[in-house]
Amino acid sequence: MTGTRVMVLFLWRKMGLYVLTLFLVCLLNFCLIHLMPGDPLVHLLGEEGYSRLDSRNSQSINALRAQLGLDRSKAEQFVNYIQKVVTGDWGWSHHYGQPVVQVIGRHLLWTLILLGPALATSILGGGWLGAWAGWRSRRMVGQWPAYVVLGLYAIPAYCMGLGVLMATSRWHWMPWAGPAGSGIGIWNHSARLALPLSVIILQGAAYKFMIMRNAVREELDAAYVLTALSKGLSDRQVLYGHILRNVLPPFIAVTALNIGFMVGGTLLVEVVFAWRGMGTLIHQAVIARDYPVLSGTLTALATSVLVANAAADVIHALLDPRVGQGVALE
Amino acid sequence: MPCSIRASARGLPLSKGRQSTQCFWSATAVTCLGAVLLWQIDPAPVNDPYLAPSVTHLLGTDNSGRDVLALTARATVISLTVGLGAALGATLIGALVGCLAGYRRGVIDTLLMRLTDVFLLVPTLPLVLVLAAYLGPGVFNAGILIGLTAWPSTARVIRARVLSLRDSPFIVNARSMGAGSSYLILRHILPNCGELLLAKASLAVAAALLSEAGISFLGLGDPVRPTWGNMLHDALSGAALINGAWWWFMPPLACISSAVMVFHLVASALGRTRFPAGIARRAIGAHEPPRCDPPHSSTQQLEVRGLTIGFDDATRTEKIAVDALDLTVSHGDKIAIIGATGSGKSLLLLGLLGLLPGDAHVGGQIRVEGHNLNTLSPCQWRRYRGTTAGYIPQGIGDALNPLLPIGRQVAERMWVHLGISRRTALATATDQLSAMGFPDPARLARSYPHQLSGGMKQRVLIAMALAGQPTIVLADEPTKGLDPAAVGKIGRLLTALDQKTVLAVTHDLGFAQILGGRVVVMHAGRVVEQAPADLFFKAPLHPYACALLAAQPSRGMQISGTIPENRKGTTENGCSYRHRCPLRVDACRQRPPLFLYGRQRVRCWRYAT
Numbered sequence: 001m002t003g004t005r006v007m008v009l010f011l012w013r014k015m016g017l018y019v020l021t022l023f024l025v026c027l028l029n030f031c032l033i034h035l036m037p038g039d040p041l042v043h044l045l046g047e048e049g050y051s052r053l054d055s056r057n058s059q060s061i062n063a064l065r066a067q068l069g070l071d072r073s074k075a076e077q078f079v080n081y082i083q084k085v086v087t088g089d090w091g092w093s094h095h096y097g098q099p100v101v102q103v104i105g106r107h108l109l110w111t112l113i114l115l116g117p118a119l120a121t122s123i124l125g126g127g128w129l130g131a132w133a134g135w136r137s138r139r140m141v142g143q144w145p146a147y148v149v150l151g152l153y154a155i156p157a158y159c160m161g162l163g164v165l166m167a168t169s170r171w172h173w174m175p176w177a178g179p180a181g182s183g184i185g186i187w188n189h190s191a192r193l194a195l196p197l198s199v200i201i202l203q204g205a206a207y208k209f210m211i212m213r214n215a216v217r218e219e220l221d222a223a224y225v226l227t228a229l230s231k232g233l234s235d236r237q238v239l240y241g242h243i244l245r246n247v248l249p250p251f252i253a254v255t256a257l258n259i260g261f262m263v264g265g266t267l268l269v270e271v272v273f274a275w276r277g278m279g280t281l282i283h284q285a286v287i288a289r290d291y292p293v294l295s296g297t298l299t300a301l302a303t304s305v306l307v308a309n310a311a312a313d314v315i316h317a318l319l320d321p322r323v324g325q326g327v328a329l330e
Numbered sequence: 331m332p333c334s335i336r337a338s339a340r341g342l343p344l345s346k347g348r349q350s351t352q353c354f355w356s357a358t359a360v361t362c363l364g365a366v367l368l369w370q371i372d373p374a375p376v377n378d379p380y381l382a383p384s385v386t387h388l389l390g391t392d393n394s395g396r397d398v399l400a401l402t403a404r405a406t407v408i409s410l411t412v413g414l415g416a417a418l419g420a421t422l423i424g425a426l427v428g429c430l431a432g433y434r435r436g437v438i439d440t441l442l443m444r445l446t447d448v449f450l451l452v453p454t455l456p457l458v459l460v461l462a463a464y465l466g467p468g469v470f471n472a473g474i475l476i477g478l479t480a481w482p483s484t485a486r487v488i489r490a491r492v493l494s495l496r497d498s499p500f501i502v503n504a505r506s507m508g509a510g511s512s513y514l515i516l517r518h519i520l521p522n523c524g525e526l527l528l529a530k531a532s533l534a535v536a537a538a539l540l541s542e543a544g545i546s547f548l549g550l551g552d553p554v555r556p557t558w559g560n561m562l563h564d565a566l567s568g569a570a571l572i573n574g575a576w577w578w579f580m581p582p583l584a585c586i587s588s589a590v591m592v593f594h595l596v597a598s599a600l601g602r603t604r605f606p607a608g609i610a611r612r613a614i615g616a617h618e619p620p621r622c623d624p625p626h627s628s629t630q631q632l633e634v635r636g637l638t639i640g641f642d643d644a645t646r647t648e649k650i651a652v653d654a655l656d657l658t659v660s661h662g663d664k665i666a667i668i669g670a671t672g673s674g675k676s677l678l679l680l681g682l683l684g685l686l687p688g689d690a691h692v693g694g695q696i697r698v699e700g701h702n703l704n705t706l707s708p709c710q711w712r713r714y715r716g717t718t719a720g721y722i723p724q725g726i727g728d729a730l731n732p733l734l735p736i737g738r739q740v741a742e743r744m745w746v747h748l749g750i751s752r753r754t755a756l757a758t759a760t761d762q763l764s765a766m767g768f769p770d771p772a773r774l775a776r777s778y779p780h781q782l783s784g785g786m787k788q789r790v791l792i793a794m795a796l797a798g799q800p801t802i803v804l805a806d807e808p809t810k811g812l813d814p815a816a817v818g819k820i821g822r823l824l825t826a827l828d829q830k831t832v833l834a835v836t837h838d839l840g841f842a843q844i845l846g847g848r849v850v851v852m853h854a855g856r857v858v859e860q861a862p863a864d865l866f867f868k869a870p871l872h873p874y875a876c877a878l879l880a881a882q883p884s885r886g887m888q889i890s891g892t893i894p895e896n897r898k899g900t901t902e903n904g905c906s907y908r909h910r911c912p913l914r915v916d917a918c919r920q921r922p923p924l925f926l927y928g929r930q931r932v933r934c935w936r937y938a939t
Contacts, residue, residue, distance in 0.1 A: 021448045032464050043464075138688055154591035156540055158547065159583045162562065166576050224731040227723050227791075229685055231743045231798070232716025241742070245733040257450055264455025268544050272566070282456070283548050286463050298460045305453050321733060321778050 007317050014313045018306045023082075025302045029295040030081050040070055043291040046094040085299065091292035095285065100296040103281065108300055111277035114193070115266050118200040119308070122262075123255055125201070126208030131247070133209065134216025135239045146213065153206035158268035160199045165272065168195070196273040204262050211254050215247045222246075249320040256312035260305045354528055354596060361410060383577050390577035393568040402581040405556040410589070412473040412542050412557065417534035419477030421484055424534075425527055428488025429515055433496060443489070449482040455544050462550045469542075469552040476541045484530040491523050525600055532597035536590045543586050558582035630697075631831055632659040632682075632802060637694035639677050639686060639855075648691065651677050653855040655694070656924075659802075664825065664832045664847025666863070668839065668878065674855040675835040679804045682833075683721055684711050698802070716747035720800030725788030726811040730779040736763075736790055737775025743798045762793040766823065785816030792823055803827065805834040809841045817841055839879065843867055851875045854906035861930035871932040874907045905934070 033043045041061065042050045065071055069080050084090070090100040133145055155163075216239075219225065228242045270279030278297055285293040381391040389398040431442040458475045465471045495501060501518055509518075520527075539558075545551065546559030549567075553560075561582040565571075570578045639652040652674040659665060667675045680686050682696060684703065696703040698718060706714060715721070723729035730739060741759035745752050756775065763771035766789040779787060788808055795803055805824065809817040821844035824832050836842055842849055842863065849866040851859040851874065859872040870876050905911070908918035917935040925937045 017444065017447055018451070020444065021451045024448055025452060029460075032460070036464060150594060151587075151591060154536075154594060155583075155587040156543065156590070158544075159562070159586055162566070162571075162579055162583060165571060166579060169571060169574070223723060223727045223729040226685060227721075227729045227794075228731070230683055230715055230721035230723070231794070232712040232714070232747055233742070234712060237746065242731050242734070245731065260451070260453035261455075263453045264544060267455060268547060271548065282459060286459070286549055289463070291464070294460045294463050298456050301453050301456045302451070306451060309451060319733075321735075 010317055011313060015310065018310060021306060022302065025299055026082060026085055029299065030078055032295065033291065034074065034077060041065060044091065046289055049094045090296045093290055093293045095288040095290040095293065100292050103293060104296050104300050107276065107278050107281040110275060111266060111270065114196060114200065114275065114277060115263065118197055118204060118266065119259065119262065121201045122204030123208055126205030127212045127251060130209035130212025131216050131239060131244060134213040135235065137217055138220055149206045149209050152202060153210060157199045157203040157265040158272045160203060161196060161269050161272040164195055164199060196269050196275055200266055200269055203265060207258060208255060212251055215251055216243055219243050219247055249316050252312050252316050256309045259308045263301055263305060354600065380573055380575055389581055390575065392564065392578050398578055398581060401556055401561065402585065405558050405561050405582065406585060408469060408555050409539060409542060409557040412469055413535050413539040416473045416476040416480065416538040417531055420480035420534045421527060421531040424481035424484025424530065425488055427481065427485040429492055429519065432489040432492025433511065433515060433519065446482040446485050449479065454479055455541060458541055458545060459548060459550065462545055467550045467552060469555045469557060472542050472545045472550065476538045480534055480537055484534065487526060487530055488523055491526055492519055495519050495522055529597045529600040532593045532600060536593035539586065539589055558586050630658050631661045631699060633697045635695045637681060637696060639681055640691045641689055651855050652681065655857060659831055659833065662829060662831060664845050665850055666842035666845050666847065667833065667835045667850045667852060668842055669852035673852040675852050676806055679806055679835055682804060683715055683719060713747065716743055717798045718800055719802045719804055720795030720798055722791050722795045722803065722805040722808055724807050724810050725791055726784050729791060730787055732779050735776055735778060740790065740794045740797055743794065747798055759797060762797055766793045767819065785812050785819065788812065788820055789823065800830065802831045802833065805832065807836055808834060809836060809838045821845060856906055856933065857924065858907065858933045859930065865930060871927060871930055871937060872934050873911045873913050
């Protein structure tokens with residue numbers, strides 16, 4: 001069937017864009033390490049490691065340079081670098097004394113534990129409430145819910161986290177914050193998860209609420225809504241059966257673009273609550289000037305965001321028959 | 331020549347938001363003035379650390395004894411400077427990229443848009459963080475990086491606007507007079523993006539403030555130049571939480587939040603896209619129920635008594651759209667309601683369905699089969715719409731839901747109201763479609779509205795209305811925008827419904843003639859003539875009806891001039907047509923009643939008996 005073929009073509013084009021994005025992120029990382037003023041070895045080993053090696057003998061430095069391929073041409077080095085990134089050799093973290101991939105893998109897991117439920121809850125909850133608010137806005141003249149939500153949206157999640165921590169710091173009966181890890185029970189884990197998760201959800205849901213509410217409000221004037229009402233359908237049937245169908249594809253597209261913003265917010269919340277995820281990792285890597293880890297976090301986070309976007313594209317293509325028939329490819 | 335180019339551009343929608351633009355600039359000026367004043371305050375570390383707020387230190391002191399109020403003032407200046415600067419850079423880059431891509435199109439557009447997409451996909455905060463880590467800490471590094479990474483969303487919006495402007499008549503006109511590209515972009519296209527650019531710039535300031543705060547919060551800020559994020563960083567690493575020094579957190583926290591909120595509100599005031607102000611919207615299906623009149627017994631199928639529909643307009647006077655309308659319809663009648671655009675005939679149909687806009691004032695009484703519609707509960711209303719009154723919307727436009735298959739849309743009414751399963755309903759819907767003369771109804775049931783022509787959509791809508799086995803069919807301009815062959819088809823379909831009552835609102839006199847039955851002529855919300863179709867087309871009585879027939883081939887039937895506005899308690903007490911009537915007499919200042927003249931009814935003093 002041609003319909004599915006056009007849909008597959010649409011998805012392939014999107015995937016091409018994602019691969020290009022990843023490639024450019026790698027190129028940026030490469031340029032930062034190799035084209036910045038100063039010796040690339042300093043960026044790779046850290047200043048401390050470099051001076052330690054340098055003071056011992058310059059021969060071992062040259063040997064290391066040859067081993068890392070730093071004496072070859074830039075183009076050759078770049079091809080080499082891409083190969084390494086693809087095969088999972090992301091360099092050595094001098095701060096953690098471990099391969100970067102291991103360090104990032106461990107921390108990324110904790111971030112995803114926070115981010116996954118937060119994304120799902122905020123999209124479903126915020127979207128659902130926003131849709132109802134948009135539908136109800138035909139009757140309500142007052143706009144106060146929209147302003148309350150804008151207020152919530154304006155407070156960055158980590159600021160909200162700081163405020164909440166301040167308020168709860170008197171109650172010591174529960175471990176509100178702290179590194180989650182091995183050795184503590186499920187109770188401790190969920191207790192430490194509760195606050196960061198709820199501030200991220202609150203802030204993320206506020207954005208989705210605003211987007212969804214406005215999308216539904218704009219749809220209210222469409223002629224098909226009058227048609228649906230004239231059939232004697234109930235509010236629920238019109239909203240879920242007719243309006244949401246039309247609003248969901250653009251809503252998903254906007255939400256997908258917002259994932260990157262939510263990742264940033266999550267990183268900062270992690271630092272506030274000392275959650276042992278990518279945010280804390282970046283924080284420590286910045287202090288320790290651990291450049292391989294920093295580059296690695298960018299690659300890893302960009303990849304996560306792209307995967308989420310790809311998932312959103314598939315959902316979009318399934319929801320909108322026009323994509324399948326090549327009508328709304330842009 | 332350039333003079334005429336300019337003249338052609340004079341009608342542009344430029345002045346619309348001039349007021350909000352002035353607001354924006356004056357707010358900026360006040361901010362700058364405040365910044366200069368605030369900069370004079372010097373937070374010198376001469377006090378005790380962790381002092382709680384008191385009279386001498388309104389916001390207390392931090393861990394090294396600096397006054398938090400003075401620190402906040404200074405941080406505010408730096409944060410806003412960085413935010414505004416970065417947003418300015420981002421907006422300039424975005425405008426440039428958007429204009430280039432939208433105006434040049436082709437390869438440049440593709441390349442720039444791919445680049446924009448890539449930037450939109452990479453999570454901004456990690457990207458800026460990594461870049462800032464390499465460039466070294468510092469507020470101004472951060473500002474430059476934010477400016478270089480925050481432009482893509484602006485570029486996208488501007489490109490879309492430029493693409494739509496580029497082919498608009500005034501641009502084509504200017505180009506045909508020999509205007510060059512740079513002249514067009516600078517003089518015609520950019521000025522029309524002004525509002526949008528300012529709105530995006532305001533959002534960019536909010537985003538830049540957030541990014542800068544995030545970067546500084548992670549310790550990549552400048553220790554010498556405090557910003558809000560920097561203060562939060564110092565507070566977190568300075569053990570403010572453990573010492574309970576809430577006064578150290580709260581000022582930067584409140585500043586960030588309120589600044590983000592203010593810039594979002596400014597953006598929405600400029601763009602009017604996100605939060606339209608609290609104006610009651612004309613949303614359908616949300617009006618208050620009509621005021622009840624004393625009951626009236628009747629055996630007619632549909633009886634409308636004194637139906638009045640009005641709206642409040644900007645000057646708070648009530649504008650009457652339908653004026654004390656009486657209409658009696660018996661079983662099997664075919665009625666064509668004709669009249670010019672704005673004569674209130676579509677509102678009459680919506681009134682019969684209980685789906686008037688939310689701000690409509692409704693009076694009078696509608697009785698269907700003897701039941702007063704004013705007393706129906708919402709549930710009874712839905713049942714009435716689903717099974718008694720079948721509404722046929724206009725086929726052109728998006729009356730069919732673009733994302734649902736045709737079969738489902740036709741069948742929906744049946745499974746909701748007739749209590750049959752979805753499968754049976756879909757099968758019945760296919761039968762219904764084949765009765766509308768579609769050769770391959772099964773295939774049609776699976777297709778989507780964008781695959782259909784206007785005439786096909788109209789026939790699908792008729793099938794949809796008939797699906798609920800209604801006794802009254804209400805059609806809203808069923809032949810609008812159709813070619814004569816399709817008009818004939820629709821006419822035959824509707825006349826074939828012998829047992830059903832058909833009420834069709836139309837501009838199309840030819841269609842009214844095909845429909846047969848009775849013709850009702852409306853003017854300015856009043857019925858001016860009611861006559862059997864055969865009589866009406868031979869010998870119309872009312873001067874307005876005569877003019878309508880004389881102007882027959884023209885579309886939309888605007889004869890000349892405008893329809894007089896009918897306002898409650900103002901002037902319009904006489905005949906609504908008297909200002910343009912060639913036969914007016916002094917008596918026309920009085921409001922004429924409906925006179926019976928043979929088998930015709932006419933609202934004109936000439937037929938007074």
